Amino acid sequence: MSRLANTFEALNQAGRKALVPFITVGDPYPEFTVPMMHAMVEAGVDVIELGVPFSDPMADGPVIQRASERALAHKMSLRRTLGVAMEFRRTNQHTPVVLMGYLNPIEAMGYEEFANAAARAEIDGVLTVDLPPEEGEHCAALLKARDIDPIFLLAPNSSAERIQKMDAVGSGYLYYVSLKGVTGAGHLDIDNVKAKLEQLRANTRLPVAIGFGVKDAITAKTIADLGDGVVVGSALISKIEANLDNPEQAKQEIIELLAAMRHAMDNGV
Amino acid sequence: MKQLIKMTEKYTMPDARGHFGPYGGMFVAETLIPPIQELNAAYQRYLDDPDFIAELDKDLQYYVGRPSPLYHAERWSRELGGAQIYLKREDLNHTGSHKINNTVGQALLAKRMGKTRIIAETGAGQHGVATATVAARLGLECVVYMGAVDVARQSLNVYRMKLLGATVVAVESGSKTLKDALNEALRDWVTNVDNTFYIIGTVAGPHPYPAMVRDFQAIIGREAKQQYFDATGRLPDALVACVGGGSNAIGLFYPFIDASSVKLIGVEAAGDGIATGRHSAPLSAGRPGVLHGNRTYLMADDDGEIIETHSISAGLDYPGVGPEHAWLKDTGRAQYVSITDNEALDGFYALTRMEGIIPALESSHAMAYAMKLAPTMRQDQTLIINLSGRGDKDMQTMAKREGIEL
Ligand SMILES: Cc1ncc(COP(=O)(O)O)c(C=O)c1O
Numbered sequence: 101m102s103r104l105a106n107t108f109e110a111l112n113q114a115g116r117k118a119l120v121p122f123i124t125v126g127d128p129y130p131e132f133t134v135p136m137m138h139a140m141v142e143a144g145v146d147v148i149e150l151g152v153p154f155s156d157p158m159a160d161g162p163v164i165q166r167a168s169e170r171a172l173a174h175k176m177s178l179r180r181t182l183g184v185a186m187e188f189r190r191t192n193q194h195t196p197v198v199l200m201g202y203l204n205p206i207e208a209m210g211y212e213e214f215a216n217a218a219a220r221a222e223i224d225g226v227l228t229v230d231l232p233p234e235e236g237e238h239c240a241a242l243l244k245a246r247d248i249d250p251i252f253l254l255a256p257n258s259s260a261e262r263i264q265k266m267d268a269v270g271s272g273y274l275y276y277v278s279l280k281g282v283t284g285a286g287h288l289d290i291d292n293v294k295a296k297l298e299q300l301r302a303n304t305r306l307p308v309a310i311g312f313g314v315k316d317a318i319t320a321k322t323i324a325d326l327g328d329g330v331v332v333g334s335a336l337i338s339k340i341e342a343n344l345d346n347p348e349q350a351k352q353e354i355i356e357l358l359a360a361m362r363h364a365m366d367n368g369v
Numbered sequence: 370m371k372q373l374i375k376m377t378e379k380y381t382m383p384d385a386r387g388h389f390g391p392y393g394g395m396f397v398a399e400t401l402i403p404p405i406q407e408l409n410a411a412y413q414r415y416l417d418d419p420d421f422i423a424e425l426d427k428d429l430q431y432y433v434g435r436p437s438p439l440y441h442a443e444r445w446s447r448e449l450g451g452a453q454i455y456l457k458r459e460d461l462n463h464t465g466s467h468k469i470n471n472t473v474g475q476a477l478l479a480k481r482m483g484k485t486r487i488i489a490e491t492g493a494g495q496h497g498v499a500t501a502t503v504a505a506r507l508g509l510e511c512v513v514y515m516g517a518v519d520v521a522r523q524s525l526n527v528y529r530m531k532l533l534g535a536t537v538v539a540v541e542s543g544s545k546t547l548k549d550a551l552n553e554a555l556r557d558w559v560t561n562v563d564n565t566f567y568i569i570g571t572v573a574g575p576h577p578y579p580a581m582v583r584d585f586q587a588i589i590g591r592e593a594k595q596q597y598f599d600a601t602g603r604l605p606d607a608l609v610a611c612v613g614g615g616s617n618a619i620g621l622f623y624p625f626i627d628a629s630s631v632k633l634i635g636v637e638a639a640g641d642g643i644a645t646g647r648h649s650a651p652l653s654a655g656r657p658g659v660l661h662g663n664r665t666y667l668m669a670d671d672d673g674e675i676i677e678t679h680s681i682s683a684g685l686d687y688p689g690v691g692p693e694h695a696w697l698k699d700t701g702r703a704q705y706v707s708i709t710d711n712e713a714l715d716g717f718y719a720l721t722r723m724e725g726i727i728p729a730l731e732s733s734h735a736m737a738y739a740m741k742l743a744p745t746m747r748q749d750q751t752l753i754i755n756l757s758g759r760g761d762k763d764m765q766t767m768a769k770r771e772g773i774e775l
Contacts (some may be wrong), residue, residue: 155674156548156660158555159398165542177672203396203659208673230396230659234386255400257562262402280400281560 103196103224104249104272107146108307108328117365118329119144119320120309121336121358122200124151124167125184126176128340128347136351137188141195143355144362147309148188149227149331152181152201159229161284163334166341178205178214182221189222198225198251198272211239219246225272227251233269240269253277256296260303267304273329276300276310284334288313290322297326316357317364324365332361380626382696387576387663390699392692395575397662400559408566409577411482416584421477428473429588432506433463435470437589439596439753445723452606452746454739456726456756457593457621466729466758467589467617468499472568474585476503479566486510486565490554492519492547492613493684493731494526495758496570501535511535514553516546519683526762544677547613547687551661571614572691575662579691586620593753594624606746607632610755611734612652612705613684615691617757622703632704635694636738638680639707649678651690652698652705665692681710681766682730684758712737717760717767729758730766 101109111118121140125133137148153171157164178201185197199218206214206228218226226243228236233252240250249272254263256279266274278293279285293310300308310323311331323330336354343350387393395405415421429435437458446454459467472489479487487504489511491497497513504511513530517539520527530537543549551573558567572579572586590608597605608625610618612635625631640648648654651666658667660675668676668688680686697703708716713730716737721727728736732755739754746752760767768775 155543155676156552158552158661159400159559161556162542169543172674177674179672204667204669204675205673207658207664208656208669208671229398230662232395232397232399232402235394235396253399255398255403257403258399259403262399277400280562282556285560 102247102249102272104147107196108273111146112328117324117327118146118309119358119362119365120147120149120329120331121145122149122151122331122333123336124153124164124171125181126153126171126174127167127337128170128344130174130176130180132347133184134187136354138192139351139355140358141192143358145358147196147198147329149198149200150181150185151333152178152199152205154202154205157202159282161282161334163284163337163341167337178209182217182223185223186221196224198227199223200227201229203228203231206239211242215242215246215248218243218248223248225249225251227253227275229253233265237269244271251275254300256280256292260299263300263303267306270306273307273309274300274304275331276308276327278310278312278323281312283312285313288319293323293326317360320361321364321368330361330365377623377627382693383576383580387580389693389696391657392665392695393576393579393663395662396659396664397575398559400562401575404558404562405575407482411478412577412581415478415481421481425474425477428477429470433469433473434461435588436592436596437461439593442724445720446743448723449740449743451744451748452742452750452752453748454743455597455605455751455753457589457753458756459589459617460726460728460732460756460759464495464499464502465761466495466499467586467620468496468570469502470588470620471570471582471585471616472496472499472503475566475568476507479509479568480507482566484564484566486561487568488512488514488554488557488565489568489570490514490547490550491570492516492550492686493682494519494523494530494762495684497535497537498526498529498533500568500570501530501533504535505533512538512557514538514540514550514557516540516544516550518545519547522766523683523762525765546678547683548675555661571616572619572693573614573661573663573689579663579693582616583619583623583693586616587623589617589620589755590622590624593621597751597753604628604631605751605753607634607742607752609634609636609735609739609742609752611636611685611731611757612690612694613687613731614689615694617755619691619693621753621755626702633697633702634738635703635705636734637705637707638682638685638734639709640679640681642709643707647679648707649680649685649687650707651688652694653707657695660689663692665689665695681713682734684729684731685734706738708734708737716740726756727760728756729760730763732757
């Protein structure tokens with residue numbers, strides 16, 4: 101079983117939900133990321149999503165766009181991201197790491213070379229925002245052959261047929277985008293999420309992580325009750341942006357927020 | 370007018386999922402899959418619908434002012450001493466460029482689909498103006514995204530869009546040009562998918578846009594073919610058009626694709642020169658990759674990050690190109706060349722002084738290449754150049770270059 105499947109299985113048996121932070125690799129500078137990852141694990145996260153910076157992040161709101169720009173200013177890239185993941189793995193063998201990014205860096209590297217390099221870096225999952233299953237079957241097969249889970253997005257307007265398609269090509273977990281919009285948007289509608297989750301459950305047995313619009317311990321708890329995992333990104337990256345002159349402070353605030361979310365998810369708010 | 374669908378017999382690209390060989394496709398985030406499928410269904414349905422075609426034809430004739438003339442530039446041809454040069458006068462269309470052919474078509478689709486809000490991206494502002502124009506006419510809300518750099522260099526068009534009732538959003542992210550405007554329009558679309566129709570201005574984006582925009586622009590080539598045939602009983606020897614995203618070029622080329630004796634030549638912007646890296650010529654000096662929903666030639670670095678482009682003309686300042694051009698290049702059916710900023714200026718002045726027609730800086734790239742090509746051809750041969758737009762919008766840029774305060 102993959103590290104991701106194991107993680108969700110163990111959480112499920114313990115009656116707990118996955119806390120999944122998203123940070124952009126190399127933001128605010130390259131050496132920040134690995135210690136940040138370890139500190140997040142200590143704060144109780146279960147899976148880490150690493151955002152691979154891209155020059156044209158079409159599905160991201162301003163907060164993650166600027167994180168990408170800061171990382172690119174330090175020449176962060178897909179190859180260097182794999183290096184960061186490898187460094188993290190040296191001292192952490194249990195926390196799944198998922199790469200989340202856009203297709204063109206993978207196109208530039210070559211699908212096969214990327215799949216091999218990701219396997220060497222012991223990456224557990226790859227989520228490519230602009231690679232729907234119609235175009236992504238080749239890539240998904242290369243990843244699966246190396247025990248890497250291809251992870252797909254679902255949206256509020258995804259049909260039952262789409263959900264079944266993702267269930268067939270995806271593995272690890274499905275990422276439900278809880279609202280129509282870009283990352284960091286603020287109009288989360290809990291009743292809509294609740295209704296949609298019923299449809300998702302009816303069409304897939306994969307764990308469902310829910311993201312977009314999770315800001316604080318209360319939203320994390322509310323969302324956790326509906327799915328199998330909670331993804332939080334812009335709220336963390338905002339801490340980095342607010343403390344560009346003091347990254348240690350940013351790290352501290354991120355840890356505090358994640359610890360509060362963990363606590364709320366496990367014990368109620 | 371079934372022609373809209375059946376314009377070529379042998380050439381049948383793209384396939385049902387929008388692929389031109391390895392190019393094209395539908396590379397978008399999941400939220401955009403349903404609206405793109407909805408759009409594709411509407412597009413397939415209405416291109417076959419006599420009522421829709423009749424309405425489109427009527428708008429093209431009475432609102433756009435079609436057919437546009439095919440003008441024999443006799444003095445310029447004589448001066449260059451080679452091929453006979455004909456200009457397809459898209460500059461004479463309402464709003465001053467070929468862009469309106471496509472916005473009229475897409476706006477009619479939006480209306481039939483019951484969408485109440487229109488968004489668009491624009492570089493030079495020509496597509497933004499053409500979109501704001503049709504939105505005003507149909508009483509639809511209109512938001513146009515434009516890179517902050519372009520807002521500054523095309524301020525006249527910004528004012529026109531505002532006059533027409535559109536909201537113009539200056540995009541401050543990335544390189545602040547056309548590609549960033551496209552990113553921002555896509556972000557708007559995922560947020561407002563239910564009531565919003567995204568009118569893309571060129572043959573880029575996910576399927577069905579490249580095919581759909583081509584089909585709306587193919588009126589250019591259809592008319593030119595008929596007009597030239599009526600005048601001479603023959604086909605022309607070569608077609609020349611500038612290539613930004615590639616919509617005016619494919620619009621001219623498409624009805625001629627099966628006619629293998631007709632050379633198709635696309636002209637990219639070489640900016641300061643290909644060797645300097647400061648250009649916008651992905652077909653001449655780029656590599657295949659995926660951006661804005663399709664696979665095509667792109668200007669990207671070894672890590673796959675999109676690199677900044679440069680051209681004197683905002684409308685050519687784009688790091689990608691329509692996927693069909695990538696296919697036509699690889700198969701050798703079309704040929705792609707490039708023209709520097711300075712050469713384009715030569716083309717601009719030549720047409721202005723020789724024929725009394727002031728071309729857009731985008732179109733000036735095609736003029737400049739024709740100046741090189743025509744003298745290598747015989748006097749009984751013919752070159753049709755797409756004059757995609759008029760130069761009014763570039764008066765400030767040109768005056769500033771000449772040190773004149775307007
Ligand atoms: C007059 C004119 N020609 C050409 C272009 C380039 O676009 P395309 O390559 O899609 O024709 C533009 C774009 O703004 C334009 O305004």
